[in-house]
Amino acid sequence: MARLEPFLALASAVTEGRLSAQEFAIICLPLYKNYPDPFPSREHFELATELFYLANDYADEPFDDLIGADQVRERTAQLAIRMHALLRDPRNDSVADGEET
Incomplete structure (x- = not known):
């Protein structure tokens, strides 16, 4: 089962x-x-997908004012907070425990 931790x-x-925004896009897209x-829950999938779309938007428009490196940093910070919260949720313990055994 896919894990959210790499994201x-x-x-x-x-x-x-x-990592720079450009390095982020280079790593995130193929990852x-x-x-x-499959991801253990819909929430895990959605967060990984949001991160992917952020990388994709930046990679498609690196010189456009629509999304810049500062916006990538801000949005990855927001996503990281949400990922931490999801991974700390005790309802996810049984999923993690089941994967480790």
Whole structure:
């Protein structure tokens, strides 16, 4: 089953300035497109998909005023907060426990 953690790590790296918006797009697009397994919940899928669309929008328009590096950082920060909250939700413990055994 697919895990949200790689997407959270990616969003956090952009938010913290460890990755540029361009590097984020280069990594995120193939990560999402080639992720082999289904997500454990609709919420996990939706957050990963939002991150993918953000990377896709930036990659399509890197020199356009519609979405810039600052906006990518702001939106990845918002998504990282939502991902952290979802992963901390105790209702997700049984899913995580089941995957680790």
